[in-house]
Amino acid sequence: MTPTSTLPAPARGPADHDVRDQIVAAATEHFSRYGYGKTTVSDLAKAIGFSKAYIYKFFESKQAIGEMICANCLRQIEAEVSASVAEASLPPDKLRRIFKASTEATLRLLFQDRKLFEIAASAATERWQAVVDYEERTRQLLRDVLQEGRQSGDFERKTPLDETVLAIHLVMRPYLNPLLLQHSMDSTDQAPALLASLVLRSLSP
Known part of the structure; x- marks a missing residue:
């Protein structure tokens, strides 16, 4: 299965690299514990302590993370x-x-x-x-x-x-x-x- 590739989804909202890196670090730990397939953006938001809407300011999807x-x-x-x-x-x-x-x-x-x-x-x-x-x-x-x-x-x-x-x-x-x-x-x-x-x-x- 090799669907046509697309460019990575750009980060949304302010270019705050520290917050983006914080989200990625927390997501890495969460995926490591629970798995990528079973984790939703809502799960990440709860684990990180951010709102789901706030995460979407930086990443448009779970795949982008x-x-x-x-x-x-x-x-x-x-x-x-x-x-x-x-x-x-x-x-x-x-x-x-x-x-x-x-x-x-x-x-x-x-x-x-x-x-x-x-x-x-x-x-x-x-x-x-x-x-x-x-x-x-x-x-x-x-x-x-x-x-x-x-x-x-x-x-x-x-x-x-x-x-x-x-x-x-x-x-x-x-x-x-x-x-x-x-x-x-x-x-x-x-x-x-x-x-x-x-x-x-x-x-x-």
Whole structure:
């Protein structure tokens, strides 16, 4: 099920980031305790101590709150992956680190709390903009590493770059998408390294 994605709902009312962050923090805790699917905006309002109308000044729906929580989580994953890649100097090592760090960070952040997994599942199923943007940034990171590898002579140059990026992203997808990752839990120890090695062999000049 992949309905057309839409842009994240803009925050309404005054641009008071402190209040918005307070709502998101409280919602994260509430979703973690009771689950995303079973929680309504009215439930959040009671838990936070705000009126429902006041919350709607900042977020137009429960999904808008969920999107921000999801975006925050994905940014953490990206930060961990970027830090790991920055520690490597050679393009092949950078590619290996993308596979390994992406899987490990996704496992830790999305599966340490099964209630919050509901948000990730909804985001992946409904193609929330936060997920679309995350996937595009992941492809851009792959593109940068591939370009560097082509310039250094580590990777072949005949295959169109965009085609290569898409193919590698598809290989990684079962370990990036939380809905798919939950069915691959028994292979997460070895799969990233094995898949990275397979991809690197295909990239040999």
